[in-house]
Structures are given as C-alpha cells and as structure tokens.
Amino acid sequence: MKAKQLLTTTLFFLTITFSFAQSATLRGVILDEKNQPIENVNIKTETSGAQTNANGFYTLTIPASKDVTVAFTHISHKKIVSTFNLKNGESLEFNPVMSTTIEQIATVIVNSNRRKEVEGIITIKPDVIRKIPGANAGVENLLLTLPGVSNNNELSTQYSVRGGNYDENLVYVNGIEVYRPFLVRSGQQEGLSFVNTNLVQNVDFSAGGFQAKYGDKLSSVLDITYKNPYQFEVNADLSLLGGGLSVENISKNSKFTSIVGVRYRDNSLLVNAKETETNFKPTFADAQGYFTYKFSNKFHLSFLGSASINKYDFEPQTRQTNFGTLSEPVALLVFYDGQEKDRYQTLFGAFKGSYFVNDDLTLKLIASTYHTTEEEYFDILAQYSLGDVNSNIGDENLGEVEFSQGIGSQLNHGRNDLDALITTIEHKGDFKVNDNRFEWSVKYTNEDIRDRLVEWETIDSAGFSLRPPKTTTNEQPYAPFTGPLVPFQNVRATNNTQINRIQAYGQWSKRSTLGSSDVWYNAGIRAHNWSVSGDGISTSNQVVFSPRAQFAIKPTWEKDMLFRVAGGLYYQPPFYRELRDANGVVQPEVKAQKSFHLVLGNDYSFKMWNRPFKLTSEAYYKNLSDVNPYTLENVRIRYAANNNAKAYAYGLDLRLNGEFVPGTESWLSFGYLKTEENIDGRGYISRPTDQRLKFAALFQDYVPNMPNLKMYLNMVFNTGLPGGSPSYADPYLYQSRLPSYKRGDFGLQYVLVDANKRFNQGWKKPFKDLSFGFEIFNLFDVQNSITNTWVRDVSSKSQIAIPNYLTPRVFNVRTTMKF
Structure with a gap:
C-alpha cells in the first residue's frame, strides 16, 4: 500500500x-x-x-x-x-x-478596431511609432506616411490634411485638447511635439468626416491615449538628437498609477548640415506626467501635466545657394551679422474626474489650464550678392560667384511678445440603452491673450533704400527720390484680447442589422458660441451649428467588405491667429470658416501569401465658404482676417497595409488632392497647401537568419507646393511651384534583449528590451526646398525666387532600452 x-x-x-x-x-x-x-x-x-x-x-x-x-x-x-x-x-x-x-x-x-473602422479612424500601434526613423521621430512623423497628410519640412511636427493648413487639426490627449506655440515661424524653432511617444498607449487618427464629439476644426483629429501602467517599468531612448526617459509605476493596492516622462532635444545635428553656416544653440526640454487615483470602482481622478522650455539661439554667418540651370548657373551669396533669440515656455495641467454610475452611464468632468509665454527677438543684417557662377570644370574658382547681377542688404528687426492663458471646464456624458448610445458635452473656454508685435524690414539695393511696393513707385537708381525713408515692411500692433466660448454637442450611435448585413448609424450636432472683446476693439458675438452624420454597412459577402459614408457642415470659429490681420490688428468680426464635407470610404480585408492585409479607400469633397485667406512662410501662417474667399478641395486616398514580411506591419499610401480658392471673385488659384500627388511607404523587415537584426524604411514623395509670393505681392501673379519633395529615412536596429530573448545572469539581466542601431536621414541626399527667399534685382526691377533648401543626408545613432 x-x-x-x-x-x-x-x-x-x-x-x-x-x-x-x-x-x-x-x-x-x-x-x-x-x-x-x-x-x-x-x-x-x-x-x-x-x-x-x-x-x-x-x-x-x-x-x-x-x-x-x-x-x-x-x-x-x-x-x-x-x-x-x-x-x-x-x-x-x-x-x-x-x-x-x-x-x-x-x-x-x-x-475595437472594427468600431474605429466604422468611424473612419486609423489606429497606429505605439511600437511602430517608436521604431520608425525620422528627423522628427514620433506620432507626427508617422502620420506623414498616411494618405492625405502632408508636410514638406522634416524639421517641423506640423502637418496639413486634405488641403487644410496647420491650424485646422485637432489634437487630444486622454480626451483633453492640447495646443501648440503661437509664434513659431520655422520648423527648426519647434523642438518637441506635445505628444511624448514613450507615454502613448493608443493613437487614433481621422482625416475627415469625424463625429460631432470632436471639436470645431475643418481637417482632422489626432486622438492620443496615454498609458495606465500595470507594473513598474523604465523606458529610455538616446540618440545624437537628444533623448527621453519614462517611468511607469503602480501602487501595491493598485489604486494609484503614474507615468512620467522627460525629454531633451538638440537640433544642431540637422541645422548645422544646412547651407547656412550658423552658431546654433538650441535647448528643447519638457516633462510630462499622467497620474490616476481610483478612489473606488466607480470614481477615478486623473491629472495630466506638462512643462516645456524651448530656447532657440541662432546666429547666421554665411550662406551660398546655387540654382538656375546647368548652362546658366546662378548663386546667391549672403554674409550675415546679428542674431535671433527665441523663448517658448508653456505650462499645461488638466484634472479629469470619471464617475461610472453603472455599466451603462459614465459621467466626466474635465478642467484644464494652458499658459504660454513666448518671446521672439531678432536683428539680422544680410548683405547679399546675386550673380553668375563659374562653371568651368578644373578651374580653381569653380562654384564661385564671378559676376554680380545685383548687390544689396536687408535688415530684419523683431520684438514680439505673447502671453496666453487658456482655461477650460467641460462636462461629458455617455449613456447606453440597449443598442443605442448617447454622448453629450458642455464646455466653457476663456482665452486671455496679450500680444505685442513689432517687425520691420529695410532693403537696400545698390545703395538705394527700397520703398514698400504698394506705395508710389519711383525710378531709383535712375532718378533721385526726395521722399522720406520708410521700411519696406513695418508691422506694429499691441493686442489685449479675450475670447469666451461655449460649446456643446450631442450625438447618437447605434449598431443594427439591415437584412443580413450589419449596419452602424451615427448622428450628432455641435453648437459653438464665441465672443471677442478687448482693448480698443468692439465686442463681437457669433454662434454656429454643425450637424454631422455617419453610416456604415458590412454586407454578408464572401469578401470582407465595409462601406461607409460621412458628411456634414464643419465650422472653424476663429482662434486668435485667425483674428489677426497682416498688420497684426485683431478683427473681431471675422466669421467661422465653413465647409460642407462628404467622405465615401471602403475597407477591404483579405489574405495574401496567407497573411492579413487591408486596402482602405476614401474619396472626399469639401466645399468651403467664408474662407479666411492666408500666406504661408515656412510654418508661419498670416491671415487676411476678412473672409473674402471661397474654396474647394477634393481627392482620393488609398492605403494598403499588412504583413508584407511575416510578423511585421508595413503599408503603402497614395493620395490625390486638388484644392483651389477664389479671392474677391477674381478666379480660382491654387491654395498654399495644394499638394497634388503623394506616395508614401513604411516598411519593416528583418534578416531571416538573424531575426534580431531589423530594418525600418520610411519614404515619402510629394509633388511641389505653390512657391508662395513676396511680401505684399499679389498671389495671383505668383503661382509657380516648388520642386517635388522626395525623402527616405532608413534605420537599422540590432535587438540584444526582448520578450523572446531574456537573460537570467550577466550585464543584460536587468533589461526587458535593449537595442542599438543607426539611422540615415534623407537617405538619397535629395535637395528639397520648403519656401523661397525673394531677392530684388534692381537692374531688371524684378524679384527672383531663391529656394530655401532643407537638410541633406545626416547620420544618427540610437539606442533604446526597457527595464
């Protein structure tokens, strides 16, 4: 026994x-x-x-x-x-x-991906965002590989969507709207995006036709969700461009969770590779935290906080830009004196209380404050020579300017200060009854903005000061002019502006069947009332209503197809920048820009090579009225502030994504866009964001016999944008386009430690993930340009467009780790 x-x-x-x-x-x-x-x-x-x-x-x-x-x-x-x-x-x-x-x-x-497909939302995995190389790696860098999303400036995190400008995009983090700095003029001044990639849990993006629960913008929604940690974890990312560190934690009783991230960035690696020789001292740093305390299963309180300090010191020295043709090369040679000092300091904090009454009813209260103080000071003297270039191969002076067509100087002065305080309180609700879902919100926002704008520019050509082009012409240098000397441009304004907004929305969603097909319905309406007041301006009060709807159907076909249609009236009540005209003066009567938007979409899911793929197609049309025309200088937008235009945009977006390589997600994108505007009834011309064709590819791969050696490739091709026009010039006279934008960023990464390869001893034991690699930005060393510098040739009395080239090929090394 x-x-x-x-x-x-x-x-x-x-x-x-x-x-x-x-x-x-x-x-x-x-x-x-x-x-x-x-x-x-x-x-x-x-x-x-x-x-x-x-x-x-x-x-x-x-x-x-x-x-x-x-x-x-x-x-x-x-x-x-x-x-x-x-x-x-x-x-x-x-x-x-x-x-x-x-x-x-x-x-x-x-x-939940199916629900997001029904809403026309693209979901991007955070791991892909962290791995894909780019001069400004992060969420925005990955958005540029999607159809309909464009930005021809790798130093900027801003983007335009389907013909809209940079101010027409909504960005949310955990349901809280976030803002960008106001005074940034060029991409190299931006530094860091608000979104910290190491904190991200989920990324949703809609390029149009979005629901009423999202705010009043004309183009897109980027909806970011930060993590709720479930264990202690440390992530680090280091490269020659800077680095980031994040720490996740959870209390022993699981009631308190926190995730904190700090970042530092130095753009000198990229800027020093450009054609302008400079002394460049940037400091871009920020700290963010997301904290949640669960008082009970029914009540959670969260806090999202951010503090950023961006310092940009710029001292240009020389620049030579060669352009023209092979047979007739021309060069602009510039010697600089002076400097620019910019400071952007922002503080952001938001509390969110969530009360789960029961499984069907959720109530939320959100209170947030955003404070930014910005300084933009510059005095830069540029003495230039425009002339023919020596093209004799073998000559010791090859590439040098031999004969000057014109010489001159240009002095730019600026003393711009801005202090903005934006305070918001919002109530949200979500209620489910059987298959019906009701969502609503009421929101109050106060925007208190104090702004001083002082900018002037003088131009001297061949010893003669050029007068503003809209004044009485003169015959200098052939005939003397006895009038007073005045700057070529002179903008001076001081504004103390308050904007009060009351917004509300209500929407209904339902999933049902139509015959044997699954169908989804959504309908909602937004209301937005705003008033503008301030020193020296008359108070203005306006209100708009924005009805929106979506419908999707999934037939019971053998092929996995989903069809959807979305549309409505989309308004964009003016933000402070849109109220300020070309002279810097606030115009309180500016109306909300209006767009009738229609989107037709299809998702086709299938298997190829026995692996999952999906083809997404969307055709869209926008009819815009009460358009506020603007000019685009690098990334700075200047509005006319008078609603004197109408416009349209239409196009087609295609995206094929799937496992081109087993176990990895890659995609190919194609976009066609046409957008034009009619200003004061003079006829249609291309808008500044008229990006006709776009091709993009994001590709991930690994060596079959060495799966720990991974490759990432990010490629974009955009046809040329309109090149802009000189200051104060008539845009109808300047409709030439810049060359096409072509760029490829390549990354190679060797993984030493990951979830499938852990170590119980040795120096690798503390790591959950560890990788080393290098990146090549602008792999093919393409000479792209974003805008033109306009130089006046006195002899011909014409202005010549000199392209401002972006970064050449740049090498970077990078390591990522997780503890």
Missing part, C-alpha cells in the same frame, strides 16, 4: 514538473471600448484560470506546444474566446478589448 502511494506521489510530482517545464505565459491588460481597464475578468482554460486586478492586468500559465482555448468572461461584457499555440517558455502579451454588444470567438480576436 505504501509502495502504491509512493508511486502515485512520484508520478504526480513528475507530472507537475513536466507541465511546468512545458509551459508558456499569457499576460496583458483587458480594456473596455473606452480604453478603461476591466476588473474581475475571469480567464479560464481547461486546466487553469486567473482573474484581472483593479488595473485590468492578468497573468496566465498555459501548456506549451499545443492549441489552448482561453475564454475571457465578465458579467457586463460579452465573452471572448481565442486559441493560442505558444512555444515552451514563450511569453505573449495579449490585450483584448471587451465589447458590451459583440461576442468575439476566433483564433484572431475581433476587437
């Missing part, structure tokens, strides 16, 4: 030992459709089980090398069933999104 018991006990322990030796780990966070963690989710297999904690986190051990069916169940959510087959010792992170209406049973889970 004892021998039998001993044998049974021995076999039991051998079985246990064997099962532990042949096991794998499944772990992750379970979220609901609103990206909130779900507590007490039961996770079960035939032999084991687990349950999520208050942060939605779970860990489950399953048998290895066999199909294991795992069921995720919760009393208020539909069941999720999935099958896994993991290798011995493998650890897989699986983060399902539980729905309240859709039961999900498959080897590959159908999660």
Whole structure:
C-alpha cells in the first residue's frame, strides 16, 4: 500500500514538473471600448484560470506546444474566446478589448478596431511609432506616411490634411485638447511635439468626416491615449538628437498609477548640415506626467501635466545657394551679422474626474489650464550678392560667384511678445440603452491673450533704400527720390484680447442589422458660441451649428467588405491667429470658416501569401465658404482676417497595409488632392497647401537568419507646393511651384534583449528590451526646398525666387532600452 502511494506521489510530482517545464505565459491588460481597464475578468482554460486586478492586468500559465482555448468572461461584457499555440517558455502579451454588444470567438480576436473602422479612424500601434526613423521621430512623423497628410519640412511636427493648413487639426490627449506655440515661424524653432511617444498607449487618427464629439476644426483629429501602467517599468531612448526617459509605476493596492516622462532635444545635428553656416544653440526640454487615483470602482481622478522650455539661439554667418540651370548657373551669396533669440515656455495641467454610475452611464468632468509665454527677438543684417557662377570644370574658382547681377542688404528687426492663458471646464456624458448610445458635452473656454508685435524690414539695393511696393513707385537708381525713408515692411500692433466660448454637442450611435448585413448609424450636432472683446476693439458675438452624420454597412459577402459614408457642415470659429490681420490688428468680426464635407470610404480585408492585409479607400469633397485667406512662410501662417474667399478641395486616398514580411506591419499610401480658392471673385488659384500627388511607404523587415537584426524604411514623395509670393505681392501673379519633395529615412536596429530573448545572469539581466542601431536621414541626399527667399534685382526691377533648401543626408545613432 505504501509502495502504491509512493508511486502515485512520484508520478504526480513528475507530472507537475513536466507541465511546468512545458509551459508558456499569457499576460496583458483587458480594456473596455473606452480604453478603461476591466476588473474581475475571469480567464479560464481547461486546466487553469486567473482573474484581472483593479488595473485590468492578468497573468496566465498555459501548456506549451499545443492549441489552448482561453475564454475571457465578465458579467457586463460579452465573452471572448481565442486559441493560442505558444512555444515552451514563450511569453505573449495579449490585450483584448471587451465589447458590451459583440461576442468575439476566433483564433484572431475581433476587437475595437472594427468600431474605429466604422468611424473612419486609423489606429497606429505605439511600437511602430517608436521604431520608425525620422528627423522628427514620433506620432507626427508617422502620420506623414498616411494618405492625405502632408508636410514638406522634416524639421517641423506640423502637418496639413486634405488641403487644410496647420491650424485646422485637432489634437487630444486622454480626451483633453492640447495646443501648440503661437509664434513659431520655422520648423527648426519647434523642438518637441506635445505628444511624448514613450507615454502613448493608443493613437487614433481621422482625416475627415469625424463625429460631432470632436471639436470645431475643418481637417482632422489626432486622438492620443496615454498609458495606465500595470507594473513598474523604465523606458529610455538616446540618440545624437537628444533623448527621453519614462517611468511607469503602480501602487501595491493598485489604486494609484503614474507615468512620467522627460525629454531633451538638440537640433544642431540637422541645422548645422544646412547651407547656412550658423552658431546654433538650441535647448528643447519638457516633462510630462499622467497620474490616476481610483478612489473606488466607480470614481477615478486623473491629472495630466506638462512643462516645456524651448530656447532657440541662432546666429547666421554665411550662406551660398546655387540654382538656375546647368548652362546658366546662378548663386546667391549672403554674409550675415546679428542674431535671433527665441523663448517658448508653456505650462499645461488638466484634472479629469470619471464617475461610472453603472455599466451603462459614465459621467466626466474635465478642467484644464494652458499658459504660454513666448518671446521672439531678432536683428539680422544680410548683405547679399546675386550673380553668375563659374562653371568651368578644373578651374580653381569653380562654384564661385564671378559676376554680380545685383548687390544689396536687408535688415530684419523683431520684438514680439505673447502671453496666453487658456482655461477650460467641460462636462461629458455617455449613456447606453440597449443598442443605442448617447454622448453629450458642455464646455466653457476663456482665452486671455496679450500680444505685442513689432517687425520691420529695410532693403537696400545698390545703395538705394527700397520703398514698400504698394506705395508710389519711383525710378531709383535712375532718378533721385526726395521722399522720406520708410521700411519696406513695418508691422506694429499691441493686442489685449479675450475670447469666451461655449460649446456643446450631442450625438447618437447605434449598431443594427439591415437584412443580413450589419449596419452602424451615427448622428450628432455641435453648437459653438464665441465672443471677442478687448482693448480698443468692439465686442463681437457669433454662434454656429454643425450637424454631422455617419453610416456604415458590412454586407454578408464572401469578401470582407465595409462601406461607409460621412458628411456634414464643419465650422472653424476663429482662434486668435485667425483674428489677426497682416498688420497684426485683431478683427473681431471675422466669421467661422465653413465647409460642407462628404467622405465615401471602403475597407477591404483579405489574405495574401496567407497573411492579413487591408486596402482602405476614401474619396472626399469639401466645399468651403467664408474662407479666411492666408500666406504661408515656412510654418508661419498670416491671415487676411476678412473672409473674402471661397474654396474647394477634393481627392482620393488609398492605403494598403499588412504583413508584407511575416510578423511585421508595413503599408503603402497614395493620395490625390486638388484644392483651389477664389479671392474677391477674381478666379480660382491654387491654395498654399495644394499638394497634388503623394506616395508614401513604411516598411519593416528583418534578416531571416538573424531575426534580431531589423530594418525600418520610411519614404515619402510629394509633388511641389505653390512657391508662395513676396511680401505684399499679389498671389495671383505668383503661382509657380516648388520642386517635388522626395525623402527616405532608413534605420537599422540590432535587438540584444526582448520578450523572446531574456537573460537570467550577466550585464543584460536587468533589461526587458535593449537595442542599438543607426539611422540615415534623407537617405538619397535629395535637395528639397520648403519656401523661397525673394531677392530684388534692381537692374531688371524684378524679384527672383531663391529656394530655401532643407537638410541633406545626416547620420544618427540610437539606442533604446526597457527595464
């Protein structure tokens, strides 16, 4: 008997030992459709089980090398069933999104991505954002690979969408609208985007036709969700352009979570490679934190805070730009004196209280404050020579200016100060009744902006001061002019402006069936009232209403197709910049720009090479009225502030994404756009953002025999934008285009440690992830240009467009790590 018991006990322990030796780990966070963690989710297999904690986190051990069916169940959510087959010792992170209406049973889970597809939203994985190379790596860098999104300046994080300008894009972080600096004129002054990639959990982007729950802008929505940590973790990213560090933590009782990130950036590697020789001393740094405390399962309080300090010291020395043709080369040679000092300091804080009344009703209250103080001081003297270039090969003076067609000087002076305080309080609600979902919001915003603008420019050509082009002409240098000397440009204004806004929206969504097809409905309306007041200006009060709707249908065809249509009236009530005219004076009567927007879309999901792919197609049309015309200088926008134009935009966007290489996501994008405006009834001309054709590719790969050696390629081709016009000139006389923008950024990364390759001893033991690599920006060393410098040739009395070239090929080294 004892021998039998001993044998049974021995076999039991051998079985246990064997099962532990042949096991794998499944772990992750379970979220609901609103990206909130779900507590007490039961996770079960035939032999084991687990349950999520208050942060939605779970860990489950399953048998290895066999199909294991795992069921995720919760009393208020539909069941999720999935099958896994993991290798011995493998650890897989699986983060399902539980729905309240859709039961999900498959080897590959159908999660909230379908809901976002219905809304016309593109979801981008944070891991892809962190890996893809770019001069301004991050969320905005990746957006530029999407169809319909453009920016021909790699030093800038701003972007235009489907013919709109940089001011027409909404950016949210955890449901809170965030802002950009006001006075930035060039990309190299920007430094850091608000969005810290190391803190990002989810990225959603809509290029148009978005729902009423999003704000009043004409072009796009970028909706960022920061992480709710479920464990302690440290991430670091270092390169020759700077670095970032983030720390995630959770309390022992799982009630308090925090994630904090600091970043530093130095653009000198890029700027010093440009054609203008400079002394350049940039300092771009910021710190951000997102904190959440769960007082109970029903009430959560969160705080999002950010502080940034951007200092930009610029002292140009010389510049030579060669242009023209091979047979008739021309060069602009400039010697500089003076400097520019810019300071941008911003503070942002927001509290968000979420009260989960029950499974069907959620109430939120958000209060935020944004404060920015900005200084832009410059005095730069440029003495230039415009002439013919020596093109004799072998000559010791090859490339030098031999004969000057014109000489002159230009003095630019600026003393610009801005202090803006924006305070917001908002209530949001979300209520579900059967298959119906109702969402609403009421929001109050106060914008208090104090602004002093002092800019003047004098131009001297061949010893004669040039007068403003809109004044009485003179015959200098052939005839003397006895009038007073005045600057070529002179802008002086002081504005103390207050804008009060009341916004509200209500929308309804429903999922249903039409015959045997699944259908989704959404309809909503926004109301926006704003008043403008201030010193020396008359008070103005206006209101607009913006109805919007979406419809999607998924037929029960053999092919996986989803069709959608979205449209409505979209208004953009003027922000402070749109109220300020070319002379810097606030015009309170400026109306909201209006756009009738129609989008037709299709998603076709299929398998190629036995791997998943999806082709997304969208055709769109915008009819714009009460348009506020503007000019674009690098990234600075100057508005006419008089609503004296109408415009249109239409185009087609295509994107094919999938596993071109097994286990990695890549995509190809194509966009066609035409946008024109009619100012004062003079006829249609191209708008400054009329980017006709766009091709882009994002490609990830690895060496088959060395899977730890990974390659990333980011390529963009944009046809040329309109080159702009000289200051005060008639844009109808200047419709020539810049050359096409062509750029490729390449990254090579070797992974030493990751989830599949951990070490229990040695110097690699502390790391969860560790990689080293290098990047090549502008791989093909293409000479791109963003704008023109206009130089006056006195002898011909004409202005010549000199291209401002962007960065050449630049090398960078980079390392990323996780503890």
